[in-house]
Amino acid sequence: MGKTSKKQSKQANHLSPHVKRPTIFDLERHTGFSRSTISRAFSQDASIKDDTRSKILKAANEIGYSLHPGARMIRAQRAYRWGLLLPHLENPEYAQLVECFDAEARRAGTHLVLGLTHYDSEVESAFLRHWAAGEADGVITDVVSWEQNKPLFENLLARRYPFLVLYAAPKGLPVIKKDSYDSFCLGLRHLLDLGHKRIAFVGLDEPGSEHSNAHRAYINTLKEYQIDFDESLMVKGPNNRTAGIDAWKQLQALGKNAPTAIMTFNDIIATGVWIAVHSQGLSIPKDISLIGNDDIPEARLMGITSVSYDRIALAKQAIGLLEQMRSTPETKPQELKMKTELIMRGSIGPPKKLAH
Structure with a gap:
């Protein structure tokens, strides 16, 4: 040596x-x-x-x-950490949110801790209890089960522990959501004005999904145009690409009653539809029109019309509200809304029979 x-x-x-x-x-x-x-x-x-x-x-x-x-x-009597609880990272929407929340947390002199529930309510409960015991100053979560973990969220609210729900929450709970109803309606009206009469909706097979902006926009816009709701055009499945692939197969099986356009709950499902359509040698929008939601990178590359919002602004508002709730426990639960816009791309066209 x-x-x-x-x-x-x-x-x-x-x-x-x-x-x-x-x-x-x-x-x-x-x-x-x-x-x-x-x-x-x-x-x-x-x-x-x-x-x-x-x-x-x-x-x-x-x-x-x-x-x-x-x-x-x-x-300081704080952890300088915020917990972010998501179902998974398969959806690029979630991955982008992690990036934005992490950047905003660091800018504010704190850190981000990520947890994945994989749609397991018991895992969700374990994370929340662990973080609320002092391991994190507050939590941002896309909730798995309101029914099973309702007592836990009520307890956190009563203790004035800072937490913020992503996208949707029962009345009285702090939430940050996308104000996407009008954007969905705009996309649907565009399809209807092009001559589409049979428009399918591919949503999530989970409790409360009928209250989503996408679902409500679909039902209400059809009524606005005096088009009867056809249950066969409503397909529900998991929150992944496979759901889009399976939905396309199910809708194709309708034969002459198949839709000429499809609107999906989000882009990850829309990309599944896009993959299924092109795997059969068909094309979008020549053979089917398609609208998604979230404006993820894949949707941009595939040219899918989508509803977009500012994720950086969402992260800034969310971290700011959590910090306010931490420093001022008397802060009342708030509902923050993020503006959205419809990004028109090449996935929308007239119905095939009217294309020429």
Whole structure:
């Protein structure tokens, strides 16, 4: 082995042999300053001479010491972490939200912790209880089951623990949602004005899905144009691409009664429809028109008309509201709405029989 330099030896002597991470005691021995002085050096608000702070921070860098996050948490009585609870990351919409929330949390001097429920209400409950016990200052969640975990959410609300629900929540709970009803109606009216009479809707097979903006827009716009609702054109499935593929097969089986256009709950389902259509040598919009929701990157590449919103603005508002709820527990539950717009692309055209 090579020789150890005097400088390295001098620094090593200040480190306890059985401690992997340098502690404040090591820094105390290394600098000669008291622990209280060292603590003040790491606090921007503490009263301490600039020269002393500089010496301590320089020495800390030399031995590899950093303030233990637990100490910061104890002093501030907070975790400096926000929990984000999502069903999965298969949907690029969720992946993009993670990026936006993480960037906004860091900008605010905090961090993001991600949890995935995989649509399991017990997993959802475990995450929420763990984070609410002090592991996170607040939670943003796309809820799995209101019915099964209702008592837990009511308890969090009563304790004034900061949490915010994504997309939809029972009345009285804090929620941030997309104001997409009018955008969906606009897309449907465009299809109807082009001559489409048989428009299918592919939604989610889960409780409460009939209250979604997409579902309500579909039902109400058909009524507006005096078109009778046809249950065979309403397809429900899971929140993934396979649902779109299966929906296309089911709708094709209707033969002469098959739809000429399809609107989906979101883009991940729409991309499944797109894949199924093109796998049969057909094309969009020549053989079928298609509208999605969320404006994910794949939808843009495939040219799918979609409903878009500002995810960065959503993350900023959400983190800001959680911080307000944390610092001011008396803050009443709020409902935040994000504006949306219909992004027209090449997936919409007249019905095939009217195309020429």
